[in-house]
Amino acid sequence: xxxxxxxxxxxxxxxxxxxxxxxxxxxxxxxxxxxxxxxxxxxxxxxxxxxxxxxxxxxxxxxxxxxxxxxxxxxxxxxxxxxxxxxxxxxxxxxxxxxxxxxxxxxxxxxxxxxxxxxxxxxxxxxxxxxxxxxxxxxxxxxxxxxxxxxxxxxxxxxxxxxxxxxxxxxxxxxxxxxxxxxxxxxxxxxxxxxxxxxxxxxxxxxxxxxxxxxxxxxxxxxxxxxxxxxxx
Amino acid sequence: xxxxxxxxxxxxxxxxxxxxxxxxxxxxxxxxxxxxxxxxxxxxxxxxxxxxxxxxxxxxxxxxxxxxxxxxxxxxxxxxxxxxxxxxxxxxxxxxxxxxxxxxxxxxxxxxxxxxxxxxxxxxxxxxxxxxxxxxxxxxxxxxxxxxxxxxxxxxxxxxxxxxxxxxxxxxxxxxxxxxxxxxxxxxxxxxxxxxxxxxxxxxxxxxxxxxxxxxxxxxxxxxxxxxxxxxxxxxxxxxxxxxxxxxxxxxxxxxxxxxxxxxxxxxxxxxxxxxxxxxxxxxxxxxxxxxxxxxxxxxxxxxxxxxxxxxxxxxxxxxxxxxxxxxxxxxxxxxxxxxxxxxxxxxxxxxxxxxxxxxxxxxxxxxxxxxxxxxxxxxxxxxxxxxxxxxxxxxxxxxxxxxxxxxxxxxxxxxxxx
Numbered sequence: 009x010x011x012x013x014x015x016x017x018x019x020x021x022x023x024x025x026x027x028x029x030x031x032x033x034x035x036x037x038x039x040x041x042x043x044x045x046x047x048x049x050x051x052x053x054x055x056x057x058x059x060x061x062x063x064x065x066x067x068x069x070x071x072x073x074x075x076x077x078x079x080x081x082x083x084x085x086x087x088x089x090x091x092x093x094x095x096x097x098x099x100x101x102x103x104x105x106x107x108x109x110x111x112x113x114x115x116x117x118x119x120x121x122x123x124x125x126x127x128x129x130x131x132x133x134x135x136x137x138x139x140x141x142x143x144x145x146x147x148x149x150x151x152x153x154x155x156x157x158x159x160x161x162x163x164x165x166x167x168x169x170x171x172x173x174x175x176x177x178x179x180x181x182x183x184x185x186x187x188x189x190x191x192x193x194x195x196x197x198x199x200x201x202x203x204x205x206x207x208x209x210x211x212x213x214x215x216x217x218x219x220x221x222x223x224x225x226x227x228x229x230x231x232x233x234x235x236x237x238x239x240x241x
Numbered sequence: 242x243x244x245x246x247x248x249x250x251x252x253x254x255x256x257x258x259x260x261x262x263x264x265x266x267x268x269x270x271x272x273x274x275x276x277x278x279x280x281x282x283x284x285x286x287x288x289x290x291x292x293x294x295x296x297x298x299x300x301x302x303x304x305x306x307x308x309x310x311x312x313x314x315x316x317x318x319x320x321x322x323x324x325x326x327x328x329x330x331x332x333x334x335x336x337x338x339x340x341x342x343x344x345x346x347x348x349x350x351x352x353x354x355x356x357x358x359x360x361x362x363x364x365x366x367x368x369x370x371x372x373x374x375x376x377x378x379x380x381x382x383x384x385x386x387x388x389x390x391x392x393x394x395x396x397x398x399x400x401x402x403x404x405x406x407x408x409x410x411x412x413x414x415x416x417x418x419x420x421x422x423x424x425x426x427x428x429x430x431x432x433x434x435x436x437x438x439x440x441x442x443x444x445x446x447x448x449x450x451x452x453x454x455x456x457x458x459x460x461x462x463x464x465x466x467x468x469x470x471x472x473x474x475x476x477x478x479x480x481x482x483x484x485x486x487x488x489x490x491x492x493x494x495x496x497x498x499x500x501x502x503x504x505x506x507x508x509x510x511x512x513x514x515x516x517x518x519x520x521x522x523x524x525x526x527x528x529x530x531x532x533x534x535x536x537x538x539x540x541x542x543x544x545x546x547x548x549x550x551x552x553x554x555x556x557x558x559x560x561x562x563x564x565x566x567x568x569x570x571x572x573x574x575x576x577x578x579x580x581x582x583x584x585x586x587x588x589x590x591x592x593x594x595x596x597x598x599x600x601x602x603x604x605x606x607x608x609x610x611x612x613x614x615x616x617x618x619x620x621x622x623x624x625x626x627x628x629x630x631x632x633x634x635x636x637x638x639x640x641x642x643x644x645x646x647x648x649x650x651x652x653x654x655x656x657x658x659x660x
Contacts, residue, residue, distance in 0.1 A: 086564060
């Protein structure tokens with residue numbers, strides 16, 4: 009599903025440049041649930057940004073579902089993001105003047121899905137994250153865990169190939185974190201490919217594979233026994 | 242354009258900070274208000290001036306004789322001369338494209354008050370000896386009876402048309418006028434008609450106090466022989482009297498043995514030239530109104546642009562999220578542009594409405610206090626209003642352009658980083 013070969017990325021900070029990714033090689037199969045771990049400054053967010061086509065790599069190959077991701081125009085990148093990727097952010101990033109339903113329907117709007125169909129679909133996804141009754145509420149009326157579940161519903165609404173989660177539990181207490189992870193595991197059970205960036209061990213162990221990043225290179229890549237989050241909920 | 246979601250979003254954004262939106266809108270509103278009111282005031286002034294010109298045919302010149310200032314063909318300078326009746330035919334033969342040539346004689350006016358008597362009442366009026374064509378050059382409405390005709394001229398009938406002002410001074414209210422006699426400098430004329438002129442300036446009263454009698458009867462009754470006091474000459478619509486006047490004056494110089502370079506011997510007044518001068522004044526007024534209005538509008542538009550920039554700045558994160566979710570840059574650009582255009586047009590409309598209300602108010606004020614000198618019916622045409630709307634459209638587009646450009650320059654990764 010995801011194939012990365014010898015990926016390099018550096019940022020120019022004035023006169024000196026900061027080499028963040030120093031040759032990453034990585035593949036993920038369809039249906040995998042991968043945790044990307046690393047301390048701050050290890051390059052995990054940069055990697056996720058490149059995977060999410062929010063940023064471009066300096067060198068190397070990136071192939072997503074058989075499509076080489078290279079030299080994208082902004083318009084093309086937007087289309088690919090919409091078609092291939094769903095984002096889950098640490099700070100939820102819901103649009104605060106739109107209701108939960110409208111937030112979930114947004115990616116469908118960009119796919120030019122008709123209004124009626126969009127609402128039906130969005131409501132369906134809200135139901136799946138258990139927030140059907142909250143459809144008309146604004147994000148400010150929701151708790152952190154609920155917000156993140158709306159964000160997950162939104163990420164899934166466009167039926168992407170890959171879900172990218174950047175510290176999805178970073179702003180949540182442990183109980184809510186486990187609820188969110190439970191949801192992510194269930195989505196994964198349905199066959200969705202999910203990449204989770206985290207620096208929390210317990211969260212990482214709820215995935216099926218852990219990739220350790222340190223100073224811009226992968227130092228460890230192992231399959232693990234998944235800890236189900238259900239038991240903590 | 243007719244996308245329901247987009248419009249909902251525009252309204253959401255604009256109503257999210259109502260106070261700011263209203264203040265921004267006020268700039269544009271004020272600009273278009275000033276533009277409309279200035280244009281209306283200019284129009285009112287123009288209407289006023291045009292009414293002063295009355296209905297007089299504007300493609301007209303008046304020509305009279307003065308004394309010569311150069312000796313010529315053995316004749317001394319300082320010689321007085323008069324136009325003669327056959328000069329009219331000579332001008333007609335030599336100068337093409339002339340529509341009317343009316344020789345006129347006059348009693349009263351600046352040459353002393355003519356004495357008109359009826360019974361025990363006396364008045365001083367301008368008395369003109371005229372041909373029937375004069376009604377085309379100095380239009381008037383015949384309110385009773387008839388105007389002069391060619392039979393009057395040929396038979397030298399002693400008949401007269403009198404103005405409203407003459408009637409009200411020489412007659413009792415409700416008294417029958419037609420068929421009565423008035424004595425003009427001792428000669429009796431029968432009144433065959435009354436007239437009224439459309440003019441409301443300072444000359445208005447004077448214009449209603451004139452008496453028209455046939456040219457031929459005038460000449461005979463008041464001993465003018467073949468002399469012509471002055472002429473009113475009107476050109477055909479296609480040609481301007483200003484261009485023809487030199488030819489006319491030359492014919493007269495030749496016939497009356499005036500030195501070809503004697504500029505002073507024949508006097509004339511070119512109404513067309515005057516009218517043109519006033520026309521260019523109107524044009525200048527309009528240009529100033531547009532300039533001032535658009536300048537004020539411009540500052541309003543800069544305000545809109547400014548606010549849109551701030552809105553984009555505030556929504557940086559939101560724009561980043563949208564782009565992460567796959568919104569295309571062109572769609573974001575469209576959104577910002579439409580917000581800007583919508584805001585300008587709505588506020589412009591409000592400005593137009595307020596401007597129209599003010600104009601309406603001024604008009605009803607003018608109606609209630611009566612006519613004001615040189616200011617009549619200030620108004621703006623539908624053309625001006627649609628022009629203003631076009632200006633608004635374009636300016637909304639311009640105002641939104643820079644913010645829209647800066648919105649699509651937002652990179653999603655940077656936007657998401659702002660916490």
